[in-house]
Amino acid sequence: MKEFRDIKINEDESVDDLQLKDLFLIQKLDGFKFGVDAVLLADFANVKSKHRVIDxxxxxxxxxxxxxxxxxxxxxxxxxxxxDMVEMANRSVKINSVDNISFINGDLKDLKLLKSIEKADVVTVNPPYKLNNAGIVNPRDKMAIARHEVMCNLEDVIIAARILLKDNGRVFMVHRPERLADIITLMRKHKIEPKRIRMVHPNKCKAPNIVLVEGQRDGGAFLKWDEPLFVYNEDGTYSDQINKIYGREV
Structure with a gap:
């Protein structure tokens, strides 16, 4: 394990090895942890070395x-x-000694803030999936903010993506298949053209439970469906597809 001198790690935090280019991430021991969704989105995003990216x-x-x-x-x-998440993410920047990643605290519904940020070639987003229904009553609940549309909804996310993107820039989103009609409808409403979709299934016998969507700001109408991705084989082992994404030997 790497030593992290002069970087504060709190007792309720862990430092997790991302198993990618010797990168590490600070997370709360009992808080919201990243999952396969984030890994799949990073793989799905078409990012070039010349690009400016906003997540x-x-x-x-x-x-x-x-x-x-x-x-x-x-x-x-x-x-x-x-x-507090931003403060933690900025400590991860220091741990990894990278100079081209930064984090800011802000509300994606703050249009003045969004317009003050330099436009991006690529926007990525893993938004809250669940509708804000009567079962969610505490807007300060950090798990609720991560999972439910408490602080923003899907339309807020798409409006923000349009503002942040350069002309013809691309947005890459991970979401749930049951929201796909909403995603396509709202993208077109705000002049982001859906360009590519990939369904992610637990295995070949189960319906998809994750969808990856690429949209282009002011793009022309043409939609491509990628081959489906299966996370597990029938025997419960990881598929060759997922092993390749995780950088494991196949």
Missing amino acids: MCTGTGIIPFLVYGKYSPKSILGLEIQE
Whole structure:
């Protein structure tokens, strides 16, 4: 394990090895942890070394670090509404000694803030999936903010993506298949054209439980379906597809 001198790690935090380019991430021991969704989104995003990337709803910063490790873009900015998450993500920047990843505290519904940020070639987002229904009553609940549309909804996310993107820039989103009609409808409403979709299934016998969507700001109408991705084989082992994404030997 790497030593992290002069970087404060709190008792309720862990430092997790991302197993990618010797990168590490600080996370809360009992808080919201990144999962396969973030790994799949980073793999799905078409990022080039010349690109400026903005990650919305960045949380602890997992997607910026995965994107950095995979593609080494020009710069990556993470935007997160929870101040303590931003502080933690910026400590992860120091741990990894990277100079082209940064995080800011802000609300993606703050249009003045969004317009003050330099436009991006690529926007990535792993937004809250669940509708804010009567079962969610505490807007300060950090797990609720991560999982439910408490602080923003899907339309807020798409409006923000349009503002942050350069002309013809691309947004890459991970979400749930049951929201796909909403995603396509709202993208077109705000002049982001859906360009590519990939369904992710637990295995070949189960319906998809994750969808990856690429949209282009002011793009022309043409939609491509990628081959489906199966996370597990029938015997419960990881598929060759997922092993390749995780950088494991196949």
